[in-house]
Amino acid sequence: MPISVDKPCQHWTTLAKLPRLRQEHSTVSVDDNTIAVIGGATPIGNASLFTVFTTVDWPHLYDIPPNSWRTGAPSPYRVNHPNVATKNGSIYLLGGLVDASDPPKPLPEWVASGESHVYDSQTDTWTQLESMPPGTERGSAILGVHHELIYVAGGMTILDGAYQDAVTTVTAFNTTSGKWERLVDVAANIPEGRQHAAGAIVDETLYITGGRWFEKTNVRDDVFMLDLNNLTAGWKTGKTHMPTARGGISGAAVGAKLYTFGGETNQHAATGVFDNVEVFDKWEELTPMQVPRHGTSAATVGNKIYIPGGGLQQDGLMIMVDGVGHFLNTTDHFEVLTL
Numbered sequence: 212m213p214i215s216v217d218k219p220c221q222h223w224t225t226l227a228k229l230p231r232l233r234q235e236h237s238t239v240s241v242d243d244n245t246i247a248v249i250g251g252a253t254p255i256g257n258a259s260l261f262t263v264f265t266t267v268d269w270p271h272l273y274d275i276p277p278n279s280w281r282t283g284a285p286s287p288y289r290v291n292h293p294n295v296a297t298k299n300g301s302i303y304l305l306g307g308l309v310d311a312s313d314p315p316k317p318l319p320e321w322v323a324s325g326e327s328h329v330y331d332s333q334t335d336t337w338t339q340l341e342s343m344p345p346g347t348e349r350g351s352a353i354l355g356v357h358h359e360l361i362y363v364a365g366g367m368t369i370l371d372g373a374y375q376d377a378v379t380t381v382t383a384f385n386t387t388s389g390k391w392e393r394l395v396d397v398a399a400n401i402p403e404g405r406q407h408a409a410g411a412i413v414d415e416t417l418y419i420t421g422g423r424w425f426e427k428t429n430v431r432d433d434v435f436m437l438d439l440n441n442l443t444a445g446w447k448t449g450k451t452h453m454p455t456a457r458g459g460i461s462g463a464a465v466g467a468k469l470y471t472f473g474g475e476t477n478q479h480a481a482t483g484v485f486d487n488v489e490v491f492d493k494w495e496e497l498t499p500m501q502v503p504r505h506g507t508s509a510a511t512v513g514n515k516i517y518i519p520g521g522g523l524q525q526d527g528l529m530i531m532v533d534g535v536g537h538f539l540n541t542t543d544h545f546e547v548l549t550l
Contacts, residue, residue: 220550221497221498221548221549221550222548222549223498223500223501223546223547223548223549224546224547224549225501225544225545225546226273226278226517226545226546226547227273227278227279227280227545228543228544228545229248229271229280229519229520229543229544229545230271230280230282230543231253231267231269231271231543232253232254232520232541232542232543233248233251233252233253233267233271233519233520233541233543234251234252234253234504234505234506234507234520234521234522234541234542235250235251235252235291235292235506235522236248236249236250236251236252236267236291236293236507236508236519236520237249237250237251237293237294237295237508238461238507238508238509238510238517238518238519239295239296239297239302239510240297240510240511240512240517241272241297241300241302241332242300243275243512243513244274244275244276245272245273245274245275245332246272246273246275246510246512246517246519247270247271247272247273247283247297247302247330247332248270248271248272248273248508248519248520249270249286249290249293249295249302249304249330250266250267250268250286250289250290250291250292250293250295250304250307251266251267251291251293251520252264252265252266252267252291252319252541253265253267253541254539254541263314263315263316263317264315264317264318264319264539265289265310265315266289266290266291266308266309266310266315266321267289267291268285268286268287268288268289268290269282269283269285269286270282270283270284270285270286270302270330271283271519272332273517273519273545275512283330283332283335284330284335284336284337286304286328286330286337287326287328287337287339288309288324288326289309289310290304290306290307290308290309290324290326290350291307291308291309291321291350292307292308292321292350292351292366292367292370293305293306293307293308293350294306294307294349294350294351294352294354294363294366295354296354296355296356296361297356298356298359298361298386299386300331300332300333301329301330301331301332301386302329302330302332303327303328303329303330303340303361303384303386304327304328304329304330305327305340305343305354305361305363305384306323306324306325306326306327306342306343306348306349306350306352306363307323307324307350307351308321308322308323308324308350308351308367308369308370309321309322309323309324311371318372319370319371319372319526320370320371320372321350321369321370321371322368322369322371323348323349323350323366323367323368323369324348324350325342325343325344325345325347325348325349326339326342327339327340327341327342327343327384328340340384340389341389341390341391343363343382343391344382344391344393347380347382347391348368349363349365349366349367349368349378349380350366350367350368351365351366351367351406351407352364352365352366352406353365353366353405353408353409353410353417353419353422354410355410355411355412355417355439356412357412357415357417357439359385359386359387360383360384360385360386360392361383361384361386362381362382362383362412362417362437362439363381363382363383363384364380364381364401364405364410364417364419364437365377365378365379365380365381365401365404365405365406365408365419365422366378366380366406367406367407373426373427373527374426375406375425375426375427376404376406376425377403377404377405377406377422377423377424377425378404378406379400379401379402379403379404379405380399380400381394381398381399381400381401381437382394382399394442395442395443397442397443397444397445397446398437398442398443398445398446400446401419401435401446402435402446402448403424403431404424404425405419405422405423405424405431405435406422406423406458407422407423407458407459407460408420408421408422408423408431408458408460408462409421409422409460409461409462409469409471409472410462410469411462411463411464411469412439412464413464413467413468413469413492414467415438415439415440416436416437416438416439417436417437417439418434418435418436418469418491419434419435419436420432420433420434420435420453420462420469420471420491421453421456421457421458421460421462421471421474422458422460423458423459427458427459427475427476427525427526427527428476429458430456430457430458430474430476431456431458432452432453432454432455432456432457433448433449433452433453434448434449434451434452434453434491435447435448435449436448436449451491451493451494452494453471453489453491453494454487454489454494454496455474455485455487455489457473457474457475457476457477457485457487458474458475458476458505459473459474459475459476459505459506459522460472460473460474460485460505461473461507461508461509461518461521462509463509463510463511463516464511465511465514465516465550467492468490468491468492469490469491469492470488470489470490470497470509470516470548471487471488471489471490471491472487472488472500472504472507472509472516472518473485473486473487473500473503473504473505473507473518473521474487474505475505475506475522475525475526476525477503477525480503481530482503482523482524482525482528482530482540483524483525483528484503484504484505484522484523484524484525485503485505486499486500486502486503487499487500488500488548500518500546501546502523502542502544502546503523504518504520504521504522504523504542504544505521505522505525505526506521506522506526507519507520507521507522514549514550515547515548515549515550516547516548516550517545517546517547518545518546518547518548519543519544519545520541520542520543520544520545521541521542521544522539522540522541522542523540523541523542524537524539524540526538526539527539
C-alpha cells in the first residue's frame with residue numbers, strides 16, 4: 212500500500228518498488244496511466260570494490276491505478292544514460308552509453324552509441340530508427356518534445372572510471388519523417404557542455420539547468436534557454452541560478468514550472484547525495500525527497516512527478532559497511548510527489 216508524507220500544498224508517497232535495482236536510467240510517461248523506465252545500470256555483487264556495474268536492457272512499465280510493475284520486451288541493446296522521450300504513446304530511445312568491453316569491467320567503462328529505436332507499449336515491440344548522425348552519438352542528454360520534433364541537447368560521449376566529458380551538441384529527431392535534423396548554428400550548441408543535468412520544455416522554451424561540465428565535481432547552477440518558436444535567437448543564459456549547484460539530478464515540468472531533484476557531490480552528507488527539491492520559474496526550495504538519490508529520472512503525469520530508482524551514495528565515494536568498502540549503492544525505491 213502506498214505510504215504518504217503530507218506537507219502543506221504537496222506530499223510525497225512511497226509506491227511499489229522497482230522490480231530490479233537500477234540507476235542511470237530514463238523515466239517517461241507513456242499516457243495518463245503508465246510510466247516506463249528504460250535502460251540504466253545495476254550492480255552484480257555486494258557493491259564492494261569488486262562489484263560489476265552492468266548495463267541493462269529491461270524496460271519496466273508501471274501501471275498507476277493498480278500500483279504495479281510489469282516487464283516489457285528487452286530493448287535491442289543494453290544502454291545506460293539513455294536519451295528517451297515519448298510522443299503519442301510511443302517511446303523513443305535515441306542513443307545512450309554502452310559497455311565498452313564484454314564482459315563489463317568492475318569500474319564503469321562506457322562509450323556512446325547512436326543506435327535508435329522506438330517502442331510500442333501496446334504491441335510490446337521495438338522498431339529500429341535512423342541512428343544519430345556520425346559525431347553526435349551521446350548519452351545523458353536533456354530532451355524535450357515540441358510538435359513533431361524531439362530535441363536532444365548536450366550529453367556525454369564517454370564515462371571511463373573517473374573521466375567523463377560534456378558536449379554542447381543540440382540535434383532534433385523528426386518523429387514524422389523519421390530523420391535527424393540539424394538546427395541553425397546559433398541553436399546547434401548550448402553555451403557550455405552539459406551532462407547529468409535537468410531540463411524540460413515550458414511555454415515553448417527548452418530549459419536546461421544544473422548538471423556538470425566534464426568531471427563529476429564540476430557542477431553547475433546556471434539556466435540555459437532556447438525559444439523553440441524562434442531558433443534564430445539562439446540560446447540565452449538566465450540571470451538567476453539554481454540555489455544548489457549539483458549534477459546527477461533529475462527534472463520534470465508541471466504547468467509553468469521546472470522541478471529539480473537530488474544529485475551528487477554533496478559535501479555536507481556522508482553519502483555525498485542531495486535530497487534537495489528546487490523549482491524554477493522563480494527559484495524556491497520545496498519539501499526534500501524522502502530518500503536522497505542521484506542518477507535517477509523523473510516523469511510527470513498530471514500534477515504528479517514519479518521518481519523510481521537511483522543511487523543512494525555518490526558513485527566512487529567509499530563508505531565502510533561491516534569493514535568492507537562500498538563504492539556504490541543502487542536502490543529500487545520509488546516515490547511520487549503530488550503538487
